[in-house]
Amino acid sequence: MYKCLALAACITAAIVIPRFTARRVPYNAVTRTRQDVIAVSAALETFKSDNGRFPMSSEGLAALSVAPPRCPSWDGAYVAKAVVADLWGHPFIYRVPGIHNPQSFDVSSAGPDGKAGTSDDIGNWILN
Secondary structure (H helix, E strand, O other): OOHHHHHHHHHHHHHHHHHHHHHHHHOOHHHHHHHHHHHHHHHHHHHHHHHHHOOOOOOOOHHHHOOOOOOOOOOOOOOOOOEEEEEOOOOOEEEEOOOOOOOOEEEEEEOOOOOOOOOOOEEEHHHH
16 A cells, blocks of 8 residues: 555656646656656556556556446556646657567657657657
């Protein structure tokens, strides 16, 4: 229980604190998106710890905010705010099993150009 609370606090801080400081200090959108990918990845790991599996691709990242059907051990919300889009307004991409991480998941942003599969993508396989 305390482990989950500590993880939730870290995830919340990773998402909330940069939003407050962003109003006062200019920030790098790439760095912020990396932080968001790391926070979402941690939330996905906690979801798996509680439920014995990652959210299915069809459930998507919404499963971190709202309990999916047939998931009685769901103990979320696993993120403070629904995970929808990166700072450029492009939806985050979630795949399970992952292409880059076939034993788990891929979560990524298409980056500033908004095109997945290009050199500016920001994914959890790049950050590991």
